Amino acid sequence: MALRGERFIAAAVRALRPRRHDARIGEQAARYWSASDGDGSWESNSHWRDGIGDEAFEEVGRDHWEMYQRFARALGVQTPGTVIEWGAGGGANAAAFAPRAQRFIAADISPDNLAECSRQVKAVCDTPLDIRRIDLADPDAAADGLRHACDTFLCLYVIEVTTGVDAVRTILGIAQRVLRPGGMAFVQMKYHTGDGRTRGRPGLAYTRNLALTTTFTIEEFWQLADECGLAPQLITLVPRNRLDGRYAYYALIKPDTADDPR
Template sequence: MALRGERFVAAAVRAVRPRWHDARTREQAARYWSATGSDVSWQSNSHWRDGIGDQAFEEIGRDHWLIYQRFARALRIQAPGRVIEWGAGGGANAAAFAPRAQGFIAADISLDNLAECARQVKSACSTPLETRRIDLSNPTAAADGLQDACDTFLCLYVIELTVGVEAVRSILGIAQRVLRPGGMAFVQMKYHTGESYTRGWRGLAYTRNLASTTTFTIEEFWRLADECGLSPQLIYLVPHNRLDSRYAYYALIKPEADAEPW
């Protein structure tokens, strides 16, 4: 009987531990990304021009624009239209997409990131720009008033920084909410393989492994997007680049009400 009781307690501890780890990691992540942008490593992780250098900054925006164009041509999308970027950081993507957009909305946890992103966009073009701060206690509030209002939803180098599937589900739900029918969510995640070291690292010090906090298999993310009301159409894999490895890019379409299934 004593042994059975010990086994029960051990099983209960194993069941609770992931939730406890996630809660602790969420607190660490919120503190980290809400900090000021004066720290050089923080600026680097947020992809500020001063943090990663001119060449890497330009390369991020250029490479993502080229992948987007491949998706857009295949899906017969003419232009990005009105764009919202969820997790805009220091503006590397915004500076590349905003000059081609009708309007650009930058959303981020950090006010410093929003200010820097706005500075980069304004130095690159005169496209109308709006900034929105994401409150992690109620992230959907940053999308208020944008129901069916955007043509393109960007979320790049963000999902691996989040804590758990529910946080990612929330982001995909916001994308589904703000996109017009037929609009594209251009989303990137970090994929894991059969090797254990490629899986997420929640429960450890967040800043030590922040770019690998939450990972998925290719199929897992495809199915999650579909569950969130976005129809996966295309995938582009980048096994390695100057920043890291195992990047998967998805073209996710918000279905039209009368659209034929692919």
């Protein structure tokens, strides 16, 4: 009995101890997204105009704007108002949304991405632009001063490259806090199916697993959003586009009576 008890205690201690591979993957992600690798793949993965080409760049922004409009019309949302994009990349979405917004806030890990996103926005409109640098060690800091300040929260082509469910929960929690009551989060994730090869692999080397790090079933993400204080309303699936496949887009509304869950 004593030996069994010792084993139980040892197992409990291991469970409470942060897993080394989690920290390692987080460090790899922060290092990868912080600066260009110089070979062009980083710009492509960040969806820069020079990285994916003019046609794809325009298509990304146009398709997402049109999808947002369909959701907004169905939910009675009039305008995007003040928009924050979490993971703005090279500005493909910003260039499509900012001209229709009252204010646009671009948040990203990379200073290079923020500079490029700013350049793309300023090339198409004079909407007031704010940039926020995300520190993966303290992502909440990038949203300082924005509680209930935003009408629209965008997070597109980001969830699948996060380091796991906890990171996604943090993003959804930030969305819940920055949105005003009744505001919309327009969020995309990559879904997995019954085929095990489509599941996320957060424990593998980050750069070799980039766009398949974190995935969910349709129901799992729906439930996670609800747990984070965002009420799922609508969903659209895109099984395949020119960039990749198995994309699920959600319209999440912050309830008028919502309290901060944290």
